[in-house]
Amino acid sequence: MSLINSPAELETFRQGLVSQRDPNKPCITLCSGSACHATGSHDVATSLAAELEKQGLTDKVDIRRTGCHGFCERGPIIVIHPDEICYFQIKPEDVPEIITETIQNKKVIERLLFDDPATNEKIINESKIPFYENQERIVFGSNSSVDPKSIDDYLAIGGYSALTKALSTMSPEDVLEEVKKSNLRGRGGGGFPAGRKWEGSKNDPEPVKYVIVNADEGDPGAYMDRSLLEGNPHSILEGLTLGAYAIGSHEGYVYVRQEYPLAVENLNTAIQKAEEYGFLGKNILGSGFDFVVKVHKGAGAFVCGESTALMTAIEGRVGEPRPKYIRSNIKGLWEKPSVLNNVETWANVPLIINKGADWFAGIGTEGSKGTKIFSLVGKIVNTGLVEVPMGTSLRDIIFKIGGGIPGGRKFKAVQTGGPSGGCIPEDLLDLPVGFDELTKAGSMMGSGGMIVMDEDTCMVDVARYFIAFLTDESCGKCVPCREGLRQMLKILTNITKGQGKPGDIELLEALSETAKEAALCALGKSAPNPFLSTLHYFRDEYEAHINEKRCPALSCKELISFYIDPSKCKACMVCARKCPADAIIGGKNKVHIVDQTKCTKCGTCFEACPPRFGAVTKLSGVPVPDPIPEEERTIRKRK
Numbered sequence: 001m002s003l004i005n006s007p008a009e010l011e012t013f014r015q016g017l018v019s020q021r022d023p024n025k026p027c028i029t030l031c032s033g034s035a036c037h038a039t040g041s042h043d044v045a046t047s048l049a050a051e052l053e054k055q056g057l058t059d060k061v062d063i064r065r066t067g068c069h070g071f072c073e074r075g076p077i078i079v080i081h082p083d084e085i086c087y088f089q090i091k092p093e094d095v096p097e098i099i100t101e102t103i104q105n106k107k108v109i110e111r112l113l114f115d116d117p118a119t120n121e122k123i124i125n126e127s128k129i130p131f132y133e134n135q136e137r138i139v140f141g142s143n144s145s146v147d148p149k150s151i152d153d154y155l156a157i158g159g160y161s162a163l164t165k166a167l168s169t170m171s172p173e174d175v176l177e178e179v180k181k182s183n184l185r186g187r188g189g190g191g192f193p194a195g196r197k198w199e200g201s202k203n204d205p206e207p208v209k210y211v212i213v214n215a216d217e218g219d220p221g222a223y224m225d226r227s228l229l230e231g232n233p234h235s236i237l238e239g240l241t242l243g244a245y246a247i248g249s250h251e252g253y254v255y256v257r258q259e260y261p262l263a264v265e266n267l268n269t270a271i272q273k274a275e276e277y278g279f280l281g282k283n284i285l286g287s288g289f290d291f292v293v294k295v296h297k298g299a300g301a302f303v304c305g306e307s308t309a310l311m312t313a314i315e316g317r318v319g320e321p322r323p324k325y326i327r328s329n330i331k332g333l334w335e336k337p338s339v340l341n342n343v344e345t346w347a348n349v350p351l352i353i354n355k356g357a358d359w360f361a362g363i364g365t366e367g368s369k370g371t372k373i374f375s376l377v378g379k380i381v382n383t384g385l386v387e388v389p390m391g392t393s394l395r396d397i398i399f400k401i402g403g404g405i406p407g408g409r410k411f412k413a414v415q416t417g418g419p420s421g422g423c424i425p426e427d428l429l430d431l432p433v434g435f436d437e438l439t440k441a442g443s444m445m446g447s448g449g450m451i452v453m454d455e456d457t458c459m460v461d462v463a464r465y466f467i468a469f470l471t472d473e474s475c476g477k478c479v480p481c482r483e484g485l486r487q488m489l490k491i492l493t494n495i496t497k498g499q500g501k502p503g504d505i506e507l508l509e510a511l512s513e514t515a516k517e518a519a520l521c522a523l524g525k526s527a528p529n530p531f532l533s534t535l536h537y538f539r540d541e542y543e544a545h546i547n548e549k550r551c552p553a554l555s556c557k558e559l560i561s562f563y564i565d566p567s568k569c570k571a572c573m574v575c576a577r578k579c580p581a582d583a584i585i586g587g588k589n590k591v592h593i594v595d596q597t598k599c600t601k602c603g604t605c606f607e608a609c610p611p612r613f614g615a616v617t618k619l620s621g622v623p624v625p626d627p628i629p630e631e632e633r634t635i636r637k638r639k
Contacts, residue, residue: 005286026082027080028080029080030064033143033262034230040091043092044091051095055099069144071384072385083124085124088113110122134396135401136388139235148231162349167289175245176195178357181361183369185369189417201329210334210337211339212252213254213346215255217342220451222446224448251292253295257297296314298313299313303320306523308321368436371390373385391434397433413534414451415453416443416449420470420529421443422444422530424442462530467492474524478518478524479518497556502547509535512531556620559621564594565616573587583599592615
């Protein structure tokens with residue numbers, strides 16, 4: 001492949017790609033992101049290739065290994081085009097039937113379709129499945145249609161046309177103004193307007209400037225950036241190049257987690273192909289603009305997601321935050337003006353340049369434009385990645401797209417914004433999702449993590465978990481974060497163990513206020529949010545733990561006991577056989593008893609007891625009834 005040196009050459013090449021593709025030719029797109037890879041998509045791909053060869057269809061059917069399709073818990077997923085037949089949880093042994101019945105005989109295999117629990121209907125087309133139907137996937141949608149290792153796939157769907165448009169018809173100032181006009185806000189957590197950040201770097205007289213992709217995604221349960229990098233790396237490279245052109249930068253970096261090997265592999269392949277085609281390097285598209293991209297693999301420190309810590313790590317030093325007396329877009333990497341945005345932010349830029357700022361600003365709310373990708377995880381029926389317009393309510397995301405809470409349990413809260421975010425209760429389910437709205441509710445947008453919790457979740461323990469995470473990830477550079485979080489964790493741990501005492505809540509509030517005011521970086525300043533939001537909405541749970549030594553959610557191990565109701569026990573011995581601590585006393589025709597001195601409170605007996613009996617119960621805050629005497633334990637012989 002020779003370099004593409006002009007917009008005309010690119011358009012000619014693109015038309016050639018499109019003309020070579022028969023829209024009626026069957027094409028099997030197989031999700032090959034990390035989630036589906038973990039459930040066997042590689043073996044499915046091998047089986048597909050072997051079966052097509054066996055049936056003599058290799059030249060008649062295409063296989064495209066794409067990025068993440070979003071519906072992660074149902075993987076591996078395939079979609080058969082052009083009919084859009086969508087099959088879930090494919091196994092290698094399903095492949096011969098798929099090729100014979102669906103490809104050859106044009107028949108749908110019902111057992112592999114999505115079964116809508118609301119209607120009990122089988123849904124054939126991907127776009128009609130509620131999980132997908134209620135989304136607007138303008139950024140993430142291409143993931144399911146392109147092979148991330150093929151630049152031709154990206155070009156065929158219009159890839160690099162925004163860069164072509166900018167370099168041939170727009171000045172750097174035009175590109176900057178379009179981004180400013182769109183009111184694109186950073187998707188990494190802060191929500192700062194991207195155009196204003198770019199403008200600060202562009203206007204600085206320093207000739208050397210840098211653009212950086214923040215792919216250090218470390219929030220528990222979050223994997224939006226990983227999936228974009230794995231599935232559509234060229235969209236990020238195109239956005240980054242547009243940003244470089246706008247501010248006058250000629251060197252860019254992608255800071256990516258070492259734990260994302262597939263993302264790193266696909267990104268490096270994309271950079272190599274972009275250089276071969278002339279979209280990176282010297283004299284891009286004959287415009288005279290030069291730009292190169294380097295990949296920096298991070299060592300896994302959560303704090304390196306903070307802008308200054310990330311830049312310090314790229315410089316080869318320990319990734320610690322530094323005071324922001326001067327913003328990093330003025331003095332950032334090597335003290336030069338540096339624009340840092342996260343993966344999703346950069347992926348939006350080509351769309352804005354191609355379709356216009358007015359189009360982008362027409363999506364979302366007054367203060368939050370465009371769409372947002374969330375990783376929907378936790379106690380939710382449909383786990384996966386969802387993309388919705390800003391302003392969509394939490395209720396619609398959790399119940400229309402997510403399918404609600406499994407097992408008929410009641411929704412309790414949703415945690416947004418990563419470990420430094422907050423928990424939002426049921427009363428606020430109709431809250432529109434936006435930067436300002438979530439902040440007012442005591443949480444934040446963050447990078448897009450969304451963890452759903454049901455009635456069995458203890459909110460005090462949730463705060464303890466996230467404070468523990470942040471304590472481990474603190475770089476330790478400043479006292480309010482290093483020492484303050486340790487003390488908060490100690491107090492919260494004691495509360496969940498039934499060792500809380502009057503004044504603990506007030507002390508936690510004081511420590512939180514100190515960290516918010518005096519911590520060096522955003523990690524420390526926002527770290528108290530899990531405690532403060534759960535205290536605000538679930539104060540009664542804190543008071544129950546401290547004053548009554550009771551966990552209302554029956555979750556904290558030290559505050560619960562398991563008890564077998566003698567009036568319900570049928571002496572079936574299921575719990576006794578499964579108890580790992582041999583803490584169940586009982587035998588055939590004898591009511592069972594939990595030996596509290598041996599019980600490890602693992603809950604195995606509670607889970608093992610047949611629902612029709614329901615003899616094992618959880619107790620908290622009340623004394624366990626005395627065991628019945630041996631002579632009274634014999635029950636009537638079962639028929």
